[in-house]
């Protein structure tokens with residue numbers, strides 16, 4: 001069954017110039033990229049993304065990590081891959097959460113590390129099941145940023161001021 005999965009190249013992956021390597025590894029899956037962008041991660045977005053871990057002792061440090069506060073710049077690359085068994089294929093390539101336990105040829109096994117503060121800097125995020133993928137995709141992307149129709153949409157009136165080119 002075709003399914004979408006949210007992939008984040010985390011700040012350590014960007015800082016270490018691993019973007020190309022990671023995208024090359026992911027292209028082995030033959031999945032289609034249906035959305036991609038660079039994101040300046042807000043406190044709210046980071047908090048909501050990792051809400052399931054909010055009671056963990058490392059939560060504060062994890063939020064700082066995702067926001068880029070440990071790596072000079074607040075940026076994450078967010079992508080949606082789409083296709084047959086997308087979640088399993090991408091999780092397989094990513095490897096285990098703990099980079100020291102991840103298979104050495106996996107992305108996390110190759111490039112991840114554990115910080116002295118105890119956070120797993122594991123280079124990449126991959127949604128772990130279809131419900132999580134849907135929740136995360138709706139958090140990181142709007143319907144207009146995705147080139148296929150993944151979930152039902154509605155039209156709303158918006159009168160917010162937005163930045164435009166001067």
Ligand code: UDP
Nearest residue numbers: 058062096097118119120121122125126128
């Ligand atoms: N994490 C950590 N220590 C832990 C568990 C998780 O630092 O003991 C971090 C790690 O960066 C991980 C993220 O929190 O990728 C989210 O954890 P989750 O259990 O969802 O693992 P994932 O789905 O990323 O493999």
Ligand code: MG
Nearest residue numbers: 126127128132
């Ligand atoms: Mg997870």
